[in-house]
Amino acid sequence: MSPVLAIARRELRSSFNSPVAYGVIISFLLFTAVSLFFLSAFFTMNVADLRQYFDLMLKAFAFVIPAITMRAWAEERRTGTYELLLTLPFTEAELVLGKFLAAFALALVAILLTIPVPLAISLLGSFDPGVLVAQYLGVILAAGAAVALGQWVSSLAKNQISAFLGAAFAMIFLVFINALANFLQFGGVLAAILNWLSLAFHYEAFSRGVADSRDLAYFIAFGVLFLYLSTWNLTRRKWS
Amino acid sequence: MIEARELRKSYGEREAVHGVSFVAETGSVLGLLGPNGAGKTTIMKVLTGYHYPSSGTALIDGMDIVEDPLAVKRRVGYLPESVPLYQDLSAAEYLDFAADSRGLEGAGRRAAIERSVESCGLGPVYRRPVEELSKGYRQRLGLAQAILHDPPILILDEPTTGLDPNQIIEIRALIRELGREKTVILSTHILQEVEAVCSRVIILNEGSIAAQGRPEEIGETLKGEERARVRLKAAGEGDRLDARRLEALFARLPSLRSASELREDQLCGVFSAELVFSPSSQEPGELLFDWAVANELKLLELERRRLSLEEIFVKLTSEGGAK
Numbered sequence: 001m002s003p004v005l006a007i008a009r010r011e012l013r014s015s016f017n018s019p020v021a022y023g024v025i026i027s028f029l030l031f032t033a034v035s036l037f038f039l040s041a042f043f044t045m046n047v048a049d050l051r052q053y054f055d056l057m058l059k060a061f062a063f064v065i066p067a068i069t070m071r072a073w074a075e076e077r078r079t080g081t082y083e084l085l086l087t088l089p090f091t092e093a094e095l096v097l098g099k100f101l102a103a104f105a106l107a108l109v110a111i112l113l114t115i116p117v118p119l120a121i122s123l124l125g126s127f128d129p130g131v132l133v134a135q136y137l138g139v140i141l142a143a144g145a146a147v148a149l150g151q152w153v154s155s156l157a158k159n160q161i162s163a164f165l166g167a168a169f170a171m172i173f174l175v176f177i178n179a180l181a182n183f184l185q186f187g188g189v190l191a192a193i194l195n196w197l198s199l200a201f202h203y204e205a206f207s208r209g210v211a212d213s214r215d216l217a218y219f220i221a222f223g224v225l226f227l228y229l230s231t232w233n234l235t236r237r238k239w240s
Numbered sequence: 241m242i243e244a245r246e247l248r249k250s251y252g253e254r255e256a257v258h259g260v261s262f263v264a265e266t267g268s269v270l271g272l273l274g275p276n277g278a279g280k281t282t283i284m285k286v287l288t289g290y291h292y293p294s295s296g297t298a299l300i301d302g303m304d305i306v307e308d309p310l311a312v313k314r315r316v317g318y319l320p321e322s323v324p325l326y327q328d329l330s331a332a333e334y335l336d337f338a339a340d341s342r343g344l345e346g347a348g349r350r351a352a353i354e355r356s357v358e359s360c361g362l363g364p365v366y367r368r369p370v371e372e373l374s375k376g377y378r379q380r381l382g383l384a385q386a387i388l389h390d391p392p393i394l395i396l397d398e399p400t401t402g403l404d405p406n407q408i409i410e411i412r413a414l415i416r417e418l419g420r421e422k423t424v425i426l427s428t429h430i431l432q433e434v435e436a437v438c439s440r441v442i443i444l445n446e447g448s449i450a451a452q453g454r455p456e457e458i459g460e461t462l463k464g465e466e467r468a469r470v471r472l473k474a475a476g477e478g479d480r481l482d483a484r485r486l487e488a489l490f491a492r493l494p495s496l497r498s499a500s501e502l503r504e505d506q507l508c509g510v511f512s513a514e515l516v517f518s519p520s521s522q523e524p525g526e527l528l529f530d531w532a533v534a535n536e537l538k539l540l541e542l543e544r545r546r547l548s549l550e551e552i553f554v555k556l557t558s559e560g561g562a563k
Contacts, residue, residue, distance in 0.1 A: 001340050010340070014329060017333075079327065086289070089310050090311040090313075090344075238289075
């Protein structure tokens with residue numbers, strides 16, 4: 001078994017042996033479904049459009065992904081298993097990728113479990129499958145980027161609580177910053193920068209069913225950047 | 241074989257290890273002995289690749305710990321001081337992860353797990369969650385993880401902590417057995433453990449080596465400071481001993497390093513003194529008796545004052561005399 005898979009397997013075992021994984025998945029499904037069907041006017045709109053549902057998923061990620069990633073490094077340091085991992089024959093990059101893969105897989109399970117919602121709604125109207133695929137691609141890319149960010153925050157944090165809060169604040173900033181810029185009517189370069197930084201801005205086209213290569217590149221670059229920063233952080237600690 | 245050369249490690253401004261050099265041969269158990277904060281754990285963290293040294297280097301079977309960390313880690317089995325266990329896994333799942341990490345597969349994997357479970361006596365708790373294990377079983381599970389891949393180098397930080405006396409005897413026997421073919425480094429602050437297990441010892445104090453050698457050598461060097469308190473008088477009728485004559489006679493006493501607190505009891509020719517002897521094949525009592533007879537003295541009292549191992553350790557690590 002490859003080192004990355006060995007780490008991911010151990011992570012997933014720990015997650016599914018404890019209530020954490022189930023709690024996170026159920027919270028995500030409940031939040032998105034309840035918000036769509038009960039808090040928003042989905043049925044009164046009389047339009048078979050799931051854009052609102054996918055927007056809700058991104059908002060839910062601001063809390064769900066930090067709940068998944070908060071344990072990644074903060075918990076390892078608290079229990080002393082961090083020392084075990086760093087002295088097993090793994091490179092720092094393999095450790096980071098293994099943990100990323102496990103957290104991403106958990107997020108992916110939560111996302112895939114939402115499929116019954118569009119399937120059920122498709123009975124009420126006709127959906128464009130291409131749009132749905134682009135929407136799922138967008139939500140999966142956003143989850144990957146958020147997991148990379150959450151893991152980096154966990155690699156800096158002293159405990160799970162601060163890892164959760166740090167990642168949640170960062171996610172809220174990245175999800176809502178373009179909305180805030182629009183609300184405050186920022187213009188020019190500042191608005192462009194805030195939009196460029198915003199996860200929601202790059203997610204918007206996907207949620208409309210359009211897969212833009214620039215947005216795709218943004219999510220991939222975002223994820224790679226934070227995976228690199230996590231790796232650098234682990235290496236730096238060895239010299240400290 | 242492990243070879244440390246002028247190893248230094250600083251945490252910020254504080255230097256935890258000051259230029260430590262030593263060699264641990266294959267087929268030996270090296271004990272790192274020292275009080276808390278002496279640098280034992282830091283040396284182990286550097287040797288296992290958890291930290292990089294600030295300067296100096298260490299070679300594990302000829303491989304540099306900084307230049308080739310993965311190859312080093314493959315050859316090392318490590319049990320850290322706070323046993324690193326995943327509470328939400330069972331003992332079996334934990335060893336499964338250790339086997340995955342070491343790239344063990346197929347029949348060799350099964351055999352390795354069975355061997356380490358048997359060696360560490362984990363059979364009764366193999367399927368139980370780690371969070372339900374006693375401290376002793378947790379320690380043994382950590383050790384099983386360290387020996388799982390049959391590493392040529394074993395680094396064990398206080399391996400018998402938390403074990404009951406029977407378990408301590410078993411684990412020490414296992415370490416002695418492993419030390420016949422492997423290079424084992426263990427840290428401890430239990431002096432009896434060093435005597436029971438180690439073929440060589442390094443005593444660390446404040447990040448430096450205070451003494452190193454075989455336990456008997458260190459024991460002799462330090463235990464050599466055997467002390468005896470004596471009361472003497474002249475043997476001949478009417479012969480009265482005086483301080484000057486006694487000092488001259490002490491000069492002829494074999495293996496005597498120093499004589500102090502020389503006092504005459506109530507001016508009656510009876511003297512008491514505190515004697516310190518160098519290491520010798522002969523017992524101080526025997527030397528004293530022969531010397532007294534040869535010099536026409538009567539030995540009225542002989543109280544042997546031997547330093548315990550604990551006293552030796554305290555003496556060496558509290559006087560700051562790094563050698």
